[in-house]
Amino acid sequence: MGSDNQPIVTIRDLTKSYRRGTQVIPVLEHISFDIPEGEFLALMGPSGSGKSTLLNLIAGIDKTDCGTIEIGGVDITIMTETELARWRATHVGFIFQFYNLIPVLTAFENVELPLLLTPLSRRERREHVEVALQMVGLADRMDHYPSQLSGGQQQRVAIARAIVTDPTLLVADEPTGDLDRVSAEEILGLMARLNQEFSKTIIMVTHDPHAAEKAHTIRRLEKGVLNAHS
Amino acid sequence: MKIPLSYSFRNLLTRRLVTVLTTSGMALVVFVFATILMLAEGLQKTLVDTGSHDNVIVIRRASTTEVQSGIDRYQASVVETQPEIAIGQNGRKLVAKEMVVIMNLPKKRSEKPSHVTVRGINEQSLLLRPQVKLVEGRMPKPGSSEIIVGDSIAKRFIGCGIGETLHFAMRDWTVVGIFQAENTGFNSEIWGDVDQLMQAFRRPVYSSVTFKLRNYSDFKTLSERIESDPRLTLEAKREIQYYADQSEMMTKFLRILGMSLTIIFSMGAMIGATITMYAAVANRTGEIGTLRALGFRRRNILFAFVAESMLMSIAGGFTGLLCASFMQFLTISTVNWQTFTELAFSFTLTGGIIYKSLFFSVVMGFLGGVFPALRASNMNIVDALRAR
Amino acid sequence: MHILKLILRNALRHKLRTFLTILGITIAILAFGILRTLVNAWYSGVEASSTTRLISRNAISLVFSLPLSYREKIRHIPGVMGVSYAIWFNGTYISEKNFIPNFAVEPKTFLELYPEYLLPEDQKATFLRDRKTAIAGRKVAERFRWKIGDNIILKGTIFPGAWEFVLCGIYDGAEKTADETQLFFHWNYLNERLKKTVARRADQTGVYIVGIDSPDRAAEISEAVDMMFKNSLAETLTETEKAFQMSFVTMTGAIVTVIQLVSFMVIVIIMAVVANTMAMTARERIGEYAIMKTLGFGGWHIAVLIAGESLLITIIGCIIGVVLTFPVAVHFGRTMGTFFPVFSVSTATIVLDLAASFFVGLMAAVFPTWRAVNIRIADGLRRIG
8 A cells, every 4th residue: 555556647747727718727737747556646725726626637537738647657648548447437436425326227327328438249258247236236237217216326336337347547526425424424435345345446535524534645735735634 | 328318318307397398399390290291292192193204295495384286187197107116005106196175064062163174085095094083973075075084073073974074175074984093193084075076166286195005115216206307396295204393383382382381390390409518508507516426527527418408309200190190081183384284192191201200300309409419518516506 | 476477487488499489480470471461462353353343245255355345335224324445465575584474455435434543634634545554553654764765675476477566654552452554555456466467356355344323233233235236246245343253263263272371381380399398387387387286376377378478489489470460461562563463461460460460379388287286286396306
């Protein structure tokens, strides 16, 4: 754990600003840091501090203004959109605050979605999906639609979807933001297990200190600058 | 098709009312489109089937129809001597000098008189028209005041059943037979002995001379000879061409009207589809962001939304076609403007029409959905996710 | 005033959607207007008929003629003010595509019976005097750019040969409904030539036009004429000009019916489009309606909002559609000019347009309003998040 592992994410000199009409609002300024493999990192900070932006950049769904991001040895800042899409499919797993499940697809089909981007056969996909759902404890609800599941269950499906391709990285943006106490505990416990038992690298953005406690490392973003403390 | 079709399909099902409305709009358009094509096809078929492949009809020059034309006995006999006329099984030339007039008869249903074509024939007339078959009774005896009627006439006009008598041209005429002429214009005609009818109507001239060619290719020589003969003021036409020319005005009108309506309707339907799809895109912005985040490409999103629109339009297309096919049970009767004769024809559904209608619905679905789909696919991932 | 502002702002929330809906309505109103104008054009001959004119023709059909000798006999029937006669000539001008209705008439009596064809006195005098002349309506003269003094040649179809006339007059219709696409020439001119070429066709006419003193006596006088020639070689059928014109319309009655049906289908389509839009819009705003209810707004207010927006959109679409109908009708009239002499948009059509839009606007709002008014506040609020 911690610093003796190789960094899986290497960020150097990362800068990002937003344009609002003629105004340019700087969000991240020359950030550099490493995330070792198997790390469970919580990113905290006041709203508007850019933590979600940082997460989006690492996940490859936003483009930097300048700086580099190396994940698993690959610099994603120089990739084209097409390459990024392909990369994301197998290297990143997303967990959103509002679960972001497709309402017209069953739990099974939602989890299967990322696999549709791979060359796996139907049977192979089925195997992966069942394993993922088993891991989150929802194998018996495969054929339910999101509207038939509770908030906690939906988030678990989302997690299953996030891990089904065995990605390099799991990114979570306020994963417990919309859950009650009990469900939140479940989810956090699940994430912790994924990290401990399966060595998944997790980067979580949260403003809930209780959630942050479950992580190994907490870093704070304030005014675009990163501070460290464990 | 990375994003499964079931995604598009199920999204249509979640908004049932809207989907039904949009699909119905498409169905209506395809219905109108198919019906117009079927009408034009039916009209064409009736008029073209009325003519035989190797028959020629001779009328007075510059008259466009038999009714306007007049051929005196001398000229008619000159035509009869042409060598290209085929000889029938009975050893006689297959040629008929006929007279055509239009008369008013009261209809069964509305009691208002309608125009009916009366044709003076000879024994060869029936042989010249293989599409016409006597289904009841017999042919009129030459020299008698007997007539036969097309079954359209027998059905829709008063006093035209077998054994009944019609009174016109100051004489009584007995109906001795009913003939059926498939889908052709002859169904709406009354036939009788030409000499008797000419006397009764006091028309000393024939309207036309119709005959069968020995060889199909003889037409050119024959028509040139007829038209350059100084004794004659006639022109020859292939029968099929003659009938096609007669329907030209009507076909043109129907086609213009039909196509204008279809264009207008299709714009309406496409607008409906576009509105629906824009709303769908707006409501699913978060989903679109999620799919992109998961690694689906812009292309995949584009296809998924266009597919949604096209599923609606194809469903509408099938529905519209199905309804249009029921039109085949209807018969329309109207009067041909050019000839003033009664025409009854039906809607004809062909494979070509089915194919065109479905293709049309596919195009509508595509055009209706492409712009909203482009908006969906061009979204920025982060903004889309945030909009949730 | 407040509510109107709110309605307007709501409509502008989704500019693209509102624009598309209005576009859909405009197209539909345009189609509806053109179709109705088309149907009206069909009846234009009927509209132009006079109640004091009867048309007498051969009882067998128009294909048969009447002897000239009938003229005097008809003239002496009590109630008859004037008798003229005309033959449908159907000559072709240059090519069959240029369809012009043309007749051989008895000039003096004809013009007396058709006072709505206005001809300057000098042109009239020339027409009456010179047998080789012809007069034409303003529309057809403009179409072929004819000028007084031009030679016009018609190719005869019913009466073969080349027929040459000198155009000496251009008439205008006194009303909008008058047919200005016709050409008239001397019956005598036709008859003289027939006497020399096909004598048996001479001294006949196609129809008699009978002017009567009072419209109430139309049936009576028609019968008198027909009785006079019953059992003769050429029996007559006399009817009012309106009935005569109607017989042409009913010939193609099936097609007119189809067109009328189609025009109603158009209304159904707009209804579907607008209902579609309103359904979507209302569904998205269910949460807002719930909030308004918590604030104390009643079902009525919400109904007014939804119906108001629906009506606003349909009326705007209708107005644009109506405005566009005129130029499109002009264009249509030009391309279909050969088929219809009169192609103008009537006020009745415009009124129908507005009525239809109003109806559609209200109907489209019914279901969404019902849903919005009946939603329980709690359900509605839940829908927002």
